[in-house]
Amino acid sequence: MKWLLGLGFALSLAAADPAVLEKGKAEEKRACVACHGTRIVHVQRLSRAQWERELTKMAGWGAPIRDREALLEYLLANYGDDKPVAPLPRSEDASNSKR
Amino acid sequence: MFSRRKWMKVLGAGMSALDGWGQGPLRFPGKRPMLVQNDFPEDLETPVEYFDTWITPNDAFFVRQHLPRPKVDAGSWRLKVGGMVSNPLTLTLDDLKKMPPVKVPATLECAGNGRANYRPKVPGLQWSKGAIGNAEWRGVRMADLLKRAGAGAGAKYGNFNGADNGVAKTPDFIRSIPMRKLMHEATIVALEMNGAPLPEIHGFPARLVVPGWDGASWVKWVTEMDLSDEPSKGFFFATAYRYPKYSPVPGSAVKPEDMEVLEGMAVVSYFARPVHGSAAKKGSPLRLQGVAYAGENRVSRVEVSTDGGSKWIDAKLSPQNYPFAWRLFTFVGRRGYRVSHPLFEGHGFSGARAAGGMPVESVRVHV
Numbered sequence: 001m002k003w004l005l006g007l008g009f010a011l012s013l014a015a016a017d018p019a020v021l022e023k024g025k026a027e028e029k030r031a032c033v034a035c036h037g038t039r040i041v042h043v044q045r046l047s048r049a050q051w052e053r054e055l056t057k058m059a060g061w062g063a064p065i066r067d068r069e070a071l072l073e074y075l076l077a078n079y080g081d082d083k084p085v086a087p088l089p090r091s092e093d094a095s096n097s098k099r
Numbered sequence: 100m101f102s103r104r105k106w107m108k109v110l111g112a113g114m115s116a117l118d119g120w121g122q123g124p125l126r127f128p129g130k131r132p133m134l135v136q137n138d139f140p141e142d143l144e145t146p147v148e149y150f151d152t153w154i155t156p157n158d159a160f161f162v163r164q165h166l167p168r169p170k171v172d173a174g175s176w177r178l179k180v181g182g183m184v185s186n187p188l189t190l191t192l193d194d195l196k197k198m199p200p201v202k203v204p205a206t207l208e209c210a211g212n213g214r215a216n217y218r219p220k221v222p223g224l225q226w227s228k229g230a231i232g233n234a235e236w237r238g239v240r241m242a243d244l245l246k247r248a249g250a251g252a253g254a255k256y257g258n259f260n261g262a263d264n265g266v267a268k269t270p271d272f273i274r275s276i277p278m279r280k281l282m283h284e285a286t287i288v289a290l291e292m293n294g295a296p297l298p299e300i301h302g303f304p305a306r307l308v309v310p311g312w313d314g315a316s317w318v319k320w321v322t323e324m325d326l327s328d329e330p331s332k333g334f335f336f337a338t339a340y341r342y343p344k345y346s347p348v349p350g351s352a353v354k355p356e357d358m359e360v361l362e363g364m365a366v367v368s369y370f371a372r373p374v375h376g377s378a379a380k381k382g383s384p385l386r387l388q389g390v391a392y393a394g395e396n397r398v399s400r401v402e403v404s405t406d407g408g409s410k411w412i413d414a415k416l417s418p419q420n421y422p423f424a425w426r427l428f429t430f431v432g433r434r435g436y437r438v439s440h441p442l443f444e445g446h447g448f449s450g451a452r453a454a455g456g457m458p459v460e461s462v463r464v465h466v
Contacts, residue, residue, distance in 0.1 A: 035167070035266040037139040043225045054222055062267025081220050088134040088144065088225075091125040095158035099131075 017073075024074020027067045032058070043088070047081045048072070129298055131158050136224045140164035141300060145229035150371040150390050153417050153427055154204075155232035157293050162300050163209050163230065165272050165335065169262040169320050173304050178288070182258070182326035185249030192304050195290060198239045203285050203308055205423040206233040206392045210313035210340055210361055228369040231392065233425045236308040238289035241281045244324070250278075254326035257281050259307060262320040274318050275330035276309060280362075285310045285423060288321065310423035311395030313361045315340045336360075364394035368401060368428070385432035387414065392425035401428040 032041060046054065051072055059065050125135050127143060134144035143162040145155065173192050180188040209230035211223050224230070241257075256275045265271050280286055289308045290297060297303045302319030309316040315335070330336060341358035368391035391398045397420055402411040414428035 035269055037137055039135065040137040040142065040224070043136055044222055045220045045225075046222055047219070050220075050222055061265070061269045085215070085225070088136060089125060090132045090146070091127050091130065091135050091143070093132050094126045094128050095131045096129055097156065097158055 020070050021074045021077055023067055023070035024072070024077075027065070027071040028074065031063050031065045031071070034063070035061070041075070042079060042086075044079050045081045045083055045085060046075075046079065048076055050081070051075050051079075127162075127300070129158055129300070130162075133159075133161075134227075134229060136226070140166065140168050142224050144226055145232060147228050147369065147371040147374075147389075149229075150369070150427070151388065153233060153419055153425075154293060155234060157234070157295060157298055157301070160207075160232040160234065160292075160301065161209070161230050163224070163314055164263075164300075164319075166263040166265050166269065168300065169264070171262050171299075171303060171320055176262075176304055176322070178305060178322060178324070180244060180248040180324045180326075182324075183251035183254040183328065184245075184326055185251065186247070188244070188248050192290070195239050195288065195305065198243060200237055201240055201284075201287055202235055202237045203287055203289075203310060203423070204233065204235045204419070204421055205285065205308055205310040206231060206425040207308075207314055207317060208364055208367070208392060210315060210342075210364075212367070230314070231367075231369070231390070231425070233390075233392075234293050236287060236289040237291040237294075238287040238305070238308065240284060241286045241288060241307075242284065244288065245281060245326075248326075250326055253328050254278060255328050256326070256330045258323075258325040258327055258331045259318040259321055260323040260325075261302070261306075261318050262322050270334035272318070272335050273331045273333045274316055275336050276307075276312075276316055277330075280309060280312070283310075311363050313340065313364055315361075364392070366393045366396075366398075367391070385430075387430040388428070390425045390427055391416075393422075395422055397422050398426040401426070403428075403430045 028038060028041065032038060044054075055063075055065060055068060055072060059068075065071060125138060127133065127141060130143065131149070132146070134146055136142035136144055141162050141164060145159055145161045149155065149159040176192055178188070178190045178195065180190070209224075209226060212226045212230035213228060214221060214223050215225040215227045245257075256277055258273055258275045260271060260273050263272055276286075285308075287308045288305050289302075290305055292298065292301055297306060302317075302321070305321050306319040307317050307321055338355075340361055341355075342361050343353045344357050344359050368389055370387065370389040372386065372388040387403055391401045398416070399420075401414045401416060403414050404411050412430065414430040417427040420426065
């Protein structure tokens with residue numbers, strides 16, 4: 001049990017490697033913006049298994065993922081299910097009608 | 100309200116991934132300030148404080164898109180009606196405008212409204228309460244179109260496609276609607292929304308209005324109706340927008356054969372005011388306000404409780420009482436009512452009790 005916890009700790013340390021996160025972020029910018037913006041990605045708070053499924057789904061639809069590992073670590077580090085939810089931004093007023 | 104800049108500051112520089120890439124200001128022509136779920140394509144949530152009119156104005160109406168938004172030219176746009184029909188049609192916008200017009204007030208709600216409150220979290224747009232709105236739609240009865248096309252006796256579904264297309268291998272957005280719903284007198288191909296031509300973002304020049312059913316059925320920029328004895332096998336009908344037939348343990352997997360099409364929406368109510376967690380002055384009168392919607396049914400009654408659910412009091416309803424359309428409710432504490440508890444809790448009950456109304460929401464106000 002203890003070594004399992006230790007392994008988890010080691011993994012989370014590896015996940016926090018800034019170089020990997022940078023690579024993951026670059027990967028998102030490269031592979032995830034052809035069909036939609038990144039906001040739809042960033043509003044999610046998902047577990048590792050859920051992110052795995054999302055990446056498989058998006059790859060199936062044509063997302064040209066090359067560095068899946070780095071992308072996954074980056075998504076988990078920023079948009080994992082343990083991360084706080086950010087309030088949604090509000091757009092500027094662009095209504096044509098007077099109220 | 101938290102300004103975006105402030106929020107960024109709270110998170111610090113290490114998390115600059117918050118934003119999209121190289122995007123300018125968030126501005127959506129024709130829209131008031133909206134909560135931005137996504138900007139390309141636009142997925143915009145209506146802030147609940149706009150829920151104070153029975154008709155949700157077009158500039159405040161929520162937006163949901165699956166695929167990049169198509170640019171449709173009114174002159175070359177056509178609606179094709181084909182498949183199991185004796186008289187296939189290719190109609191122009193003018194052709195539709197010459198058919199007898201009908202007006203239908205109806206509430207449109209995204210099936211995923213409220214998803215932000217799920218625990219554990221599930222993927223999809225993280226709507227809080229604002230993926231719902233009520234409008235008056237004007238257009239042509241689907242039943243009239245089907246009559247004109249000579250729908251065959253064997254036809255069981257209309258399979259609908261819009262002008263939007265998937266990028267790369269993304270599936271096209273195709274939805275199937277059974278004949279019994281298509282023949283309903285309130286199911287229309289709408290050309291207008293609240294007295295104006297459909298805004299582009301809401302499906303110009305034509306969209307389906309399928310009253311009481313989930314937003315995914317209300318196909319936008321509709322260009323094709325194919326009558327068939329089979330529903331679509333495409334992703335957006337056969338896989339997505341399916342819901343478990345039973346209440347699963349939250350977070351557990353459900354077998355595909357235990358999933359079914361959503362169709363009619365469940366009874367819901369949403370508090371618009373007061374805002375959850377907001378402050379109220381001690382001794383001030385209490386005013387609860389919100390919306391209640393019962394899918395294909397009428398909302399006959401909304402009750403609220405100010406004591407955690409032991410006593411329920413009828414809220415006042417907006418006068419319009421139609422199937423398919425929401426009602427606004429308000430409850431003002433009787434004169435001299437004192438909010439004296441340190442924590443006040445109100446619960447909304449909506450719909451008829453006979454339908455087994457269920458508690459859907461509570462708001463807490465600190466006094």
